[in-house]
Amino acid sequence: MKVDMLFTIKRIVKMSVTQTMNSGVSFRSMAVKPPSHPTYDMKGVIKLALLKIWDQVEWSQKDGDHVQKGLQFGKVSGQAHNIVVAERVVLNFMQRMSGIATLTKTMADAAHPACILETRKTAPGLRLVDKWAVLIGGGRNHRMGLFDMVMIKDNHISIAGGIINAIKSVDQYLEQQNLQMEVEVETRTLEEVDEVLRYTSQTKSSLTRIMLDNMVVPLPNGDVDVSMLKDAVEMINGRFETEASGNVTLETVHKIGQTGVSYISSGALTHSVKALDISLKIDTELALKVGRRTKRA
Template sequence: MEVEAHFLAKENGVVAGIALAEMIFSEVDPSLKVEWSKKDGDNVSKGLQFGKVHGRAHNIVVAERVVLNFMQRMSGIATLTKAMADAAKPACILETRKTAPGLRLVDKWAVLIGGGKNHRMGLFDMVMIKDNHISVAGGVANSLKSVDQYLEQNNLQMGVEIETRTLEEIAEVLNYASFTKTSLTRIMLDNMVVPLPDGDVDVTMLEAAVRLVAGRFDTEAGVIEIWLVANLNI
């Protein structure tokens, strides 16, 4: 028996996962015919019918729940990313690699669809110098020196990011970079946004840090390190 099923948005938001849905339908049954009136990244309003799939009922049901699970998750991430990306302009929103097991590619894809940008994929494609590394190395300059030497000795080329917690640490990073060839590409301004009791935030230290760096390196401020997934029921 052949049937036609429709995609209906139950909330306002950004739709994501359409390209992935087509892959899933094709994997289950290449003869299924899928049509969309929207594309990944488009806004949808509550009640809008934005897609349909036609074919054998059994095969549509087999693919349906997998498609909906991915699209709901991706649309939720894309919707919140879009809201944060719009609010953050001219800065850009980066995600962390702390995604649900097995869903890193999907979650990062959704961030891109929502207007954010991808950070490193894992521990292998960028050097991240954290506070514990700095402590073990004996300071900011020593940690950077160790990384630069390691990359040079092993003929590796990749971005390097260092975490800083104070304006003094930033000054030490900049001083090192002024006199030494370094692979450093980004400075993380960690915990420099201070929550206030009234729910607002104090960005005084963050502003001072950005002025101190003065565009010599990319800067990154870690504000939220948890995934917030909105409910976009499709």
């Protein structure tokens, strides 16, 4: 039992790493593809997950609709054994995705006119699903992995010996490999923002976005000071996309969104989500009626 469990865990970890490293992993390779607008074929997803072991799935609500406690929004039919075996798999996906979509919708509305993004802080093995749920909730997707966008973060800057050295290294690599992709650099101070702006004004660079990390400062009274973030956005003045990160909550996201920043990223959308309370209940009367007629469940 221990050997089997260890083998399974290794497979899960390997799959999660593959999602980060493998450029072949994308929405384009999914059997049920998410469309560009925030809705998706839940029936198709469930049938895909369950290998079509349920006979029929019907929905009375479209995905993305507002629902309230007690609402019955779907119905499934099939053999009782198949229904109860598949129940937890279905609910796990639905509850997690619905929780992510619900939180995203709330934060996206509050962040306007800025766009809300998730991060790569997703459940291992569920990155495509988690990011899909963000789209459903009206958010935008950040990079899928290490292959579709270059992000120069604090550790890279430390290794390179400075923020300009890090940008130069990326520019040289992309040119040598004949690659074209978006490049984002993390800045933590106004001085770093100024460094980046001066360098890119004098040198051709692949840089497309500047992350303004932890420039939202919590105050003792529970409010936040966004003056540094606002100053940074004004310094950049539309030359690059801007992304605010750090101290983003439901309480602070509206104030952050009013600074003029292009994007607001929040890891909480996927790493701290509260699952929606969804359950499946058997129609006892119908089950007994069918059982008497067929002499089986």
